[in-house]
Amino acid sequence: VVLRKLRQFQDLGHQAVLIIGDFTGMIGDPSGRPATRPQLTRKEVMANAATYRDQAFKILDPARTETVCNGDWFRAMSFEDVIRLNTRVTLQQMLQRDDFRARIDNQQAIRAHEIQYPIMQGWDSVMVKADVELGGTDQLFNILIGRDFQKDEGLPQQVVFLVPILEGLDGSKKMSKSIGNFVAINESAADIFGKLMSISDELMARYYALLLGRSPAAGAHPLEAKKQLAFEIVQVYHSTALAQKALDEWNTRFSKRNLEHSNLPTFSAAPEKLEAVTLVSNVYRQVFNLKKSRSEVSRLIKQGSVELDGTKLRDPMTTIGLEPGQILRLDRKHAVRIG
Template sequence: MDDKEKIVDDLLARSIALVLPSKDELKKALLSGEKLRIYSGYDATAPKLHLGHSTNFILLEKLRRLGHEIVVLFGNFTARIGDPSDKTAARVRLNEEEVEKNIGTWKEQVSPILNFDDSENPARIVRNADWLSKLTFEDVINLSSNFTVQQMLERDMFQARLKEEKPIYLHEFFYPLMQGYDSVHLNVDVEIGGTDQTFNMLMGRTLQRKYHNKEKFVISTTLLTNPTTGKKLMSKSEGGYIALNDNPRDMFGKTMSLPDETIIQMFVDCTFVPLSEIGEFEKAMDLGNVNPRDLKMRLAEEITRIYHGDSKAWAARDDFNAAFRDRGIPQNIPEFSCNSGTLFIDIATEAKLVSSRSEYKRLVGEGGVSFGEAKIDDFATVVGRDGVFKIGKHKFIKIVLK
């Protein structure tokens, strides 16, 4: 077995739930010497990408290094419609301005993983409004004639809505058609998406067969979930995710806050650490030969290093140790200047330590807000001296009075 085959075997054994028509056929295609066109699409429904997306971007980068053509699609048209996948109610539709604002820094967020600047084989970005906005009503009718309403209604979330007598809007049937047509327009050989996208990707497979007489490969990747509870770890729409552009301290701290039972999956899906090494981690955990906290430190360092480099990852680790393990305060925390008598709730919102005043009030109620050594338990508390203001587990600022 040569090195290239070992690389392919490794990537096919990692983070992949399903391959159609089969892993064996995909392996042959990847090793055939033909340059495959491989794409993965993302709707611009939020301004931040998160670690759940990194699973696909890591896979795309490995395939790019093997010499295949990589296309990343930013869904600036489909985002205005809304993907009904895994939704028990219709999505709120976005306008063009909202979508473009969301896309703003996406390339910069993905660039630490996926190489868009390689001189020989760079990944490239496309936007589906460039072709979907030009389709005529006749084109849409022709596309829709390839599928039946019964096929659409087979989807679990539509069945759930029918059972609960919730509305299913006609435009929701067109979303998988549009995603399917992306494959046709780009004439791709492979599409990569999460397991929640399998139905939509299969629509594209049908259309590729119809329009290009081509059997497109579909790769469904695993979603980040807690293996014990089944709860999603990362979700743009459901909150509570680690963003790709989080600052090093937040990225490290949020990773350390993940449940112990998620450590191995996070290593597999969100890092470049070899599977053989991850297997040793898992064995050590099962035998009780390692403290899960120590492995989580390694995980947090690996993830932070990918997006911010070695030195910032090490600094984030040292700050975390100072703040939590050694019960100290991180070095180089940002300063905030204000007048004496300013409400702490105003400081928290202006400094963006919380997303809203209601979040601040919730954290105060949970005992998660302090100034110096004292807990803040009153929403009307004001600052009267210099000191360190702490929100939650890993957000600090140094307040300096004017």
């Protein structure tokens, strides 16, 4: 969402500065996090940075984008410089953050290095002389620190431009690679299309507003509206031809119920027999990264949504042994081929 808004700034004639957090990435942004992020090595951070560049330039205009790494200035700082920078912020300020307060209330740890993140992000604003900084609503505190630092340095204070946070595929938590509820814009057209077709109707309306800037067509059936959303998103990040191919493939797999010749994801089944409810739950989690309760899966089975080679499974407790090549359909949006 932020990158799309940044592209609009570029289209209006502005120069974008894309900061690669090769240094701050080893700390991990604590914004909105209920617990400390796992720390990454520099090698892992640089691998992520390369992927981030590739994704960013699917949206941004490279000719109007300056890319910088904040390690260029942080690695040049002495420990004395770090201490002096820390004197500009009080601990009381840091603990005013909603996420830190929530951790204290829940008796969860706040590591000292996490407090450095907003300070470092604020200093980024000084180093690039930002006049506008864009971020999600969870970045307000960090961006305001940048304004304070710019004032201290005698620089014009940047405008804070916040955009809504995009919920992940689960519809509840912020879209995040670490959580696994994400759609990566460098994924295949089929994967992007399939993931978007898995979201709820309520979340679809949210995605229309944040990703396409409009509402679904009035009177459109939710399924058709979702197809249009997925088509347009794939069209943006791939091409019209690949978007049409993904749509046709999805119709073949699900709308037309012709799964035999479809390109389905593979589920490697264990040799032992499992109860239907356990099997289906495992497939949702392992193949589609969706966590469904046993009661929810049981309801799907009893409703006749689950099919094995075209035969509906009605009893959640029946034991099933799978063979390679069989097709297990979980619902109208999800199906796998047994490997």
